[in-house]
Amino acid sequence: MTTATDAPVRPRAPRAARAVPLTAARLLRIELRRGAMPWILPLVAALFWFDSYRPSTAMPPLWMWRTFWNMGQGHTIVDFGPFVAGVAAWMGSRDGRRGTADLVRAAARPRYATQLTTWAATAISAVGAYLAFVGVMFAVYAHQGVQGSPPWWWVAVGAAAVTAFSAAGFAVGAFFPSRFAAPLAAFGSFLALAMSSQTGFRSQSGWALILPTNSNGNYQPMSGIFYPYLPDLPIARVMFLAGIATAALGLLGLPAQAGGPSLRRAAAVVTLAGVAAAGTAAGLAGTARPGPHGMVIPALHDAANDRPIRYTPVCGHTAGVPVCLNPAYRRYLPDVTAALAPVLAEVAGLPGAPARATQVAGRYSKGEGGGGQAMTINGRPPVLRMVLDSLSTLPGSTGFTAGREATTQFADLIRLLSVHAFVSAGNGAGTPAQRAVQAALLQGAGVPFAAQPTALAIAGLPPSGPSTGNGPGTASGPVYAAARRLAALPAAARHAWLAAHLAALRAGHLTLAQLP
Amino acid sequence: MNIELTELTRRFGRTRAVDGVSLQAGPGVFGLLGPNGAGKTSLLRTMATVLPPTSGKLRLLGRDPGGYGPRREIRRRLGYLPQSLGYYPGFTVAEFVEYFGLLKDMPPGRVPRAVAVAIEHVGLGDKARAKLRTLSGGMLRRAGIAQAIVNEPELLLLDEPTAGLDPEQRVAFRGLLREFGQRSTVIVSTHLVEDVGAACTEVALMDAGKIVFHGTPEELTARGEGSGAAGDAPLERGYSAVLAAARSVTAARA
Numbered sequence: 214m215t216t217a218t219d220a221p222v223r224p225r226a227p228r229a230a231r232a233v234p235l236t237a238a239r240l241l242r243i244e245l246r247r248g249a250m251p252w253i254l255p256l257v258a259a260l261f262w263f264d265s266y267r268p269s270t271a272m273p274p275l276w277m278w279r280t281f282w283n284m285g286q287g288h289t290i291v292d293f294g295p296f297v298a299g300v301a302a303w304m305g306s307r308d309g310r311r312g313t314a315d316l317v318r319a320a321a322r323p324r325y326a327t328q329l330t331t332w333a334a335t336a337i338s339a340v341g342a343y344l345a346f347v348g349v350m351f352a353v354y355a356h357q358g359v360q361g362s363p364p365w366w367w368v369a370v371g372a373a374a375v376t377a378f379s380a381a382g383f384a385v386g387a388f389f390p391s392r393f394a395a396p397l398a399a400f401g402s403f404l405a406l407a408m409s410s411q412t413g414f415r416s417q418s419g420w421a422l423i424l425p426t427n428s429n430g431n432y433q434p435m436s437g438i439f440y441p442y443l444p445d446l447p448i449a450r451v452m453f454l455a456g457i458a459t460a461a462l463g464l465l466g467l468p469a470q471a472g473g474p475s476l477r478r479a480a481a482v483v484t485l486a487g488v489a490a491a492g493t494a495a496g497l498a499g500t501a502r503p504g505p506h507g508m509v510i511p512a513l514h515d516a517a518n519d520r521p522i523r524y525t526p527v528c529g530h531t532a533g534v535p536v537c538l539n540p541a542y543r544r545y546l547p548d549v550t551a552a553l554a555p556v557l558a559e560v561a562g563l564p565g566a567p568a569r570a571t572q573v574a575g576r577y578s579k580g581e582g583g584g585g586q587a588m589t590i591n592g593r594p595p596v597l598r599m600v601l602d603s604l605s606t607l608p609g610s611t612g613f614t615a616g617r618e619a620t621t622q623f624a625d626l627i628r629l630l631s632v633h634a635f636v637s638a639g640n641g642a643g644t645p646a647q648r649a650v651q652a653a654l655l656q657g658a659g660v661p662f663a664a665q666p667t668a669l670a671i672a673g674l675p676p677s678g679p680s681t682g683n684g685p686g687t688a689s690g691p692v693y694a695a696a697r698r699l700a701a702l703p704a705a706a707r708h709a710w711l712a713a714h715l716a717a718l719r720a721g722h723l724t725l726a727q728l729p
Numbered sequence: 730m731n732i733e734l735t736e737l738t739r740r741f742g743r744t745r746a747v748d749g750v751s752l753q754a755g756p757g758v759f760g761l762l763g764p765n766g767a768g769k770t771s772l773l774r775t776m777a778t779v780l781p782p783t784s785g786k787l788r789l790l791g792r793d794p795g796g797y798g799p800r801r802e803i804r805r806r807l808g809y810l811p812q813s814l815g816y817y818p819g820f821t822v823a824e825f826v827e828y829f830g831l832l833k834d835m836p837p838g839r840v841p842r843a844v845a846v847a848i849e850h851v852g853l854g855d856k857a858r859a860k861l862r863t864l865s866g867g868m869l870r871r872a873g874i875a876q877a878i879v880n881e882p883e884l885l886l887l888d889e890p891t892a893g894l895d896p897e898q899r900v901a902f903r904g905l906l907r908e909f910g911q912r913s914t915v916i917v918s919t920h921l922v923e924d925v926g927a928a929c930t931e932v933a934l935m936d937a938g939k940i941v942f943h944g945t946p947e948e949l950t951a952r953g954e955g956s957g958a959a960g961d962a963p964l965e966r967g968y969s970a971v972l973a974a975a976r977s978v979t980a981a982r983a
Binding site: 235236239240243246247307308311312313314315316317318319320321322323327472473474 | 774777778779797798801802804805807809811813814815816817818819820824827828829831832833834837838840876
């Protein structure tokens with residue numbers, strides 16, 4: 214073979230170590246400028262507004278309530294996840310779709326490093342948009358004077374979820390580089406989220422708590438008001454989602470063309486570390502148990518988070534009794550004092566009548582924002598302790614429902630629960646005699662017999678009269694007959710009978726026949 | 730030698746796309762001719778380290794691309810224009826060239842100047858900020874050439890580089906080839922024999938995965954003289970004569 218002339222290879226200056234990050238930064242800048250994520254953001258913004266922002270702003274002006282819907286139930290993640298996964302898959306499949314695979318493969322920079330840069334730009338855009346959208350929503354809440362404190366840990370969970378969706382979607386696109394990768398990744402993500410939500414509604418314990426849309430145990434009504442948000446479950450979820458992201462990104466580095474042997478070995482280690490992190494997090498979630506203020510994971514729990522948040526209560530007076538609330542509930546003080554006034558007047562002077570009413574934190578039980586008994590009376594002098602955050606009927610234009618009806622419903626509920634506590638009926642329905650006295654006192658306090666079955670249903674208490682299918686029941690039957698007899702007595706006579714029999718009534722020793 | 734191929738074979742299943750090719754080349758412009766399916770693109774992809782050879786030896790720029798470290802070093806000094814150029818439609822010309830300059834591990838500080846020079850070289854200076862999706866086919870080809878030369882490669886592999894270029898651009902491009910050929914090894918795969926005649930110092934003709942001719946353009950032209958082979962230009966007649974002779978030998982063996 215004849216050849217052209219021989220010539221030595223030209224020497225080149227060795228690359229400086231600092232050139233590598235600078236190269237990555239420049240590539241990242243180009244990818245950020247030309248990535249596909251910004252194109253999809255208007256659609257995500259519309260969905261975010263419709264699904265997360267709009268419903269939450271109609272909720273009571275308390276951080277817990279505002280964010281339980283959109284962050285606790287994972288709506289912000291649902292709004293972002295499928296789109297982010299789809300766009301990431303689109304970017305991951307880019308070289309295959311665009312026919313640039315040969316060009317990229319013939320370049321000196323390891324393919325794995327190039328892919329990570331493209332993914333990083335996609336993830337930065339997605340997470341940046343997520344934080345911006347949530348930031349705007351939080352800013353609006355703050356401007357509206359929403360009380361309590363924001364659930365920052367759940368923002369971290371959302372950001373980790375967006376990152377995980379971007380990594381998983383990108384891996385799908387990189388391994389299946391076709392135009393169908395993006396819709397498949399988006400649809401697959403949507404299915405995964407739908408299944409996660411369904412599992413979330415059913416599973417209140419075990420590994421399923423790790424799912425980012427499982428609202429069980431996310432945070433409790435008193436969170437951010439009486440006690441800090443417990444970070445145990447969020448930490449496990451961030452670990453889980455970061456593990457998924459890490460494993461997906463590690464997989465990209467395993468193929469032969471990804472880079473050199475050391476890089477591929479590192480990618481294998483990264484993949485294993487991601488799988489281990491996700492598995493460990495799921496295992497930790499399996500050890501979660503309900504604590505008094507939220508879901509506790511013993512291995513992650515910090516006792517400092519059990520300390521209550523210090524506050525100076527805001528107080529009003531009604532019927533000579535001080536009524537004190539957490540300042541976060543300041544705007545509800547007039548409603549609460551107005552609701553309590555007739556009850557306190559009705560029981561004034563009776564043994565065990567509250568000398569003070571104060572708002573306290575509820576005790577967490579399993580379920581979505583679950584709580585224990587809403588009101589109790591105990592201590593010397595007796596104090597009415599109200600767990601207002603377990604009530605789902607807070608009134609006002611930013612309450613669950615607006616208008617006069619909502620205010621009446623809230624007042625009926627406050628009166629029912631305070632009377633229920635006064636007759637010591639406990640967490641259940643109470644004895645028939647207790648229910649009858651409760652009904653009579655409520656009638657005297659302005660809650661007519663006819664309205665009581667509805668109030669009992671809203672409070673989650675069993676009906677005192679006959680049940681009518683799915684309805685709250687009717688104010689009839691032996692309990693209401695006895696109640697009507699007691700209510701028909703002159704106030705002084707009723708008062709005297711109660712003063713004489715309250716101890717036996719509370720002990721559960723009275724029968725309906727023993728009522729006057 | 731910048732390129733040393735010894736009995737290089739590349740198979741795709743039962744098909745031998747490259748069949749025992751041996752070749753050496755130093756600086757200069759090397760033309761690779763051949764009909765469709767002759768194996769030119771597979772040979773170029775192998776030399777671009779995109780495809781590993783099935784068998785045989787390959788040394789590029791004095792290194793064995795079988796090892797990751799040497800392969801990466803070769804790629805730093807390599808320019809490659811594939812036959813079907815993929816591109817990112819949303820990138821501007823400058824971003825596209827800069828992107829591949831960075832992927833070639835160029836020192837970042839040198840990249841902006843190198844990008845500007847490469848774009849000027851291919852006559853796209855006034856289109857540097859234009860999105861690739863807005864360019865014509867010929868302009869895209871020139872953008873592809875710009876990314877190939879941005880790192881001033883010591884080994885430049887061009888697969889059908891003049892496809893889609895207008896006559897004026899083709900003339901300018903030949904000048905560019907000659908300029909690069911003075912300091913680098915340039916391999917140009919093409920159907921257009923006039924490009925070979927105008928710019929190449931050496932030429933090889935491939936058919937059915939084998940090199941059936943290797944010499945200067947003048948030697949190829951001489952093969953056609955008096956052969957009665959088809960062709961409008963002397964070089965085309967040489968091309969046809971060599972191919973016909975190679976195929977008759979193959980047929981006789983069969």
